[in-house]
Amino acid sequence: LTPEQEAARAAAGDPSQPPAETTPVMMPTDFDTVAARGERPLLREAYSWGGAGRDPFRPLNTIERSGPELPDLTLVSVIYQRNDPSRSIAIFRDVGSSRRYTVSPGDRLGGKLVVAAISTGSATLRMNDFGTVREQTYTIRQPMDVTP
Incomplete structure (x- = not known):
């Protein structure tokens, strides 16, 4: 009753x-549709760091991928400027994701790769992986002249 x-x-x-x-x-009465469906509302606490330095709530090592890797890239095209080599352009394609990167000397690809130099038909990338520096030069493959 x-x-x-x-x-x-x-x-x-x-x-x-x-x-x-x-x-x-x-x-x-107030009708709670979330309770009627048998669900519980999602409550989250958000933290942010306004101080100087590193955010203490972020992990020290991140698993996320920071851009393309050297073996995944192929050189598609080079536009070389003889008068001003710093204005030269190289176009790379990531084999895994089919993403295209248009770069100039000094540009970064992701977090580890830097375009070191661009010359006629080739481009050199420098990778700095935790202090280990490695350079790789990519060249455009010329189509082979096939005669029957």
Whole structure:
């Protein structure tokens, strides 16, 4: 029984007898659709670091990939400027993702690769992997002249 029905029964005098014709009282309720579906709301706490230096909530080593690797790249095209080699352009394609990179000398590819030099038909990339420096020169493959 609701509290209103119990109050009406007590006002009638005899608690064992059901009250005669009472009007139902509608109580306003908030309908929670998340609770009705049986779900719990997702509550998260967000932290941010406003101080100087490293954020203490970020991991020291990240697993995410920081760009292309040397074996995954192929040199597609080179536009070499003889008058100003710093304005030369090389186009690389990542074999795994088919992503295209248009770079000039000094540009970065991801976090570890830097374009060291671009010359006629070739481009040199320098990789700095935790202090180990490695250079690799890519050349454009000339189509072989096939005569039947």
